[in-house]
Amino acid sequence: MTTLPGPTATRRLILQGAASVALLGLGNLPFGAAPARAAANDKYPEEAFKQKSEADAIKALYGQTAEPSDKVKLDAPEIAENGGVVPISVTTTLDKVTSISFFVAENPSALAASYTIPEGTIPAVANRLKMAKTTNVVAIVEADGKLYSATKEVKVTVGGCGG
Amino acid sequence: MASSIRVRATANGDITEVQALIQHPMDTGFVKDAKGELIPAHYIQQLKFECNGKDVFVADWGTAVSKDPYVKFSFKGAKKGDDLKVSWTDNKGGSDTITAKIS
Numbered sequence: 001m002t003t004l005p006g007p008t009a010t011r012r013l014i015l016q017g018a019a020s021v022a023l024l025g026l027g028n029l030p031f032g033a034a035p036a037r038a039a040a041n042d043k044y045p046e047e048a049f050k051q052k053s054e055a056d057a058i059k060a061l062y063g064q065t066a067e068p069s070d071k072v073k074l075d076a077p078e079i080a081e082n083g084g085v086v087p088i089s090v091t092t093t094l095d096k097v098t099s100i101s102f103f104v105a106e107n108p109s110a111l112a113a114s115y116t117i118p119e120g121t122i123p124a125v126a127n128r129l130k131m132a133k134t135t136n137v138v139a140i141v142e143a144d145g146k147l148y149s150a151t152k153e154v155k156v157t158v159g160g161c162g163g
Numbered sequence: 164m165a166s167s168i169r170v171r172a173t174a175n176g177d178i179t180e181v182q183a184l185i186q187h188p189m190d191t192g193f194v195k196d197a198k199g200e201l202i203p204a205h206y207i208q209q210l211k212f213e214c215n216g217k218d219v220f221v222a223d224w225g226t227a228v229s230k231d232p233y234v235k236f237s238f239k240g241a242k243k244g245d246d247l248k249v250s251w252t253d254n255k256g257g258s259d260t261i262t263a264k265i266s
Contacts, residue, residue: 085230
């Protein structure tokens with residue numbers, strides 16, 4: 001940023017910043033209360049991707065917590081030799097699935113990928129993720145406004161965040 | 164330049180299986196190059212699949228998706244010969260689009 005003309009301008013900037021933070025905070029509330037992330041709202045969830053811990057990321061993305069369910073099947077290797085490419089997939093027998101997300105607990109930011117599942121799309125996704133080290137992979141399925149999760153630990157011999 | 168997107172969509176009855184492979188560095192912003200300088204983050208943020216004017220699958224990605232990402236999913240309601248439009252945008256404003264025929 002270039003030099004500012006005076007203290008008033010700085011103050012205005014700070015106030016603006018505070019106001020937008022307040023607005024953001026308010027904006028989040030209705031989303032948290034309504035059935036999580038509206039499927040029609042396909043804006044990129046920037047904030048959720050910035051959260052470091054898994055719990056914060058889930059909260060930022062969905063505004064609620066998940067319960068473990070055996071109807072969510074997470075398929076990941078026991079041991080990943082290369083943490084840069086870990087094939088992970090999820091399938092579920094749940095109805096009315098609107099989204100599926102992947103979290104890697106101890107990555108620099110936990111949220112790895114989030115998929116919107118419109119009506120007519122089968123609730124199953126396969127992809128490849130990076131893992132910094134041995135940790136839990138969590139898949140979250142949003143079905144009928146509720147969250148269901150499956151967790152699996154993947155052992156990583158070479159991390160995916162180094163050279 | 165060849166497209167960065169390779170996509171295969173095959174219809175089997177009512178269900179169409181889609182596999183896509185995209186060429187993209189997916190830099191996390193944590194890795195250093197040979198000179199010891201950080202490579203800035205460069206990754207796909209959103210990947211969209213549209214068929215018959217409707218989004219059938221939308222992926223929001225962070226840096227934890229592997230380099231040259233691969234994704235597989237299936238959807239209902241399309242038939243052989245329909246167009247499947249695939250497009251992505253990354254955090255630096257880059258993008259690419261391809262339209263594939265469902266076979």
